Amino acid sequence: MSEGFGLVVRFSLRDQASAKAFDELCAATLEGIKTAEPGTLAYVVHVPVGEPLVRVFYELYADRAAFEVHETQPHTRHFLAQREQYLADVEVTFLDVIGGKGSVDKTV
Template sequence: MYAVVARFEVRPEAVEEFDALAQWRITEAARNEPGLVAYAVHRVDGEPLARVFYEIYRDREAFREHRATPQTAEFLARHAQYVQGSPRMELLEPLHTAGRLTDTPV
């Protein structure tokens, strides 16, 4: 298992556009990426312009495959107009898991 957390600060005038782009991106990932375990976009309580993407992949190779898709290239080309600055990304390797995540092959 391999996970990614990315935090975006959205421009106040572009929230609807960014959220629509994010919805498109996760729909495409679910449809076209067999190594994807879970993909969610979150709002942050008390921070109406913050969006956090949480992505879980079967393994590091599945994440590399995700990064190489045309949909990722399109998202990366389009998102910059809607956000303030670069996203903060964290790449995560699991130490401990529980629940349904334990069924994911490592």
């Protein structure tokens, strides 16, 4: 595959109760992603070591069109509508693939 589109999203959560509820929202969203999005190559939720109120998402899509499909899915729209109540801050970084190992193979 010569294309690839990714992003990293860093969510800072309000408090421990918000973190628990956000994790539940993520779990439900991930079920939809696993079953309905063949163009989503990776969608991984991380907790940085030593930062219990932070979640980092790594998302990799086959291309920009696959990302756009992801954004229109009911489970994604639900996540986007519900997440704000749990957040203190959010940072989004969009990524273009230039090389690596995995399902995206693009050389410099």
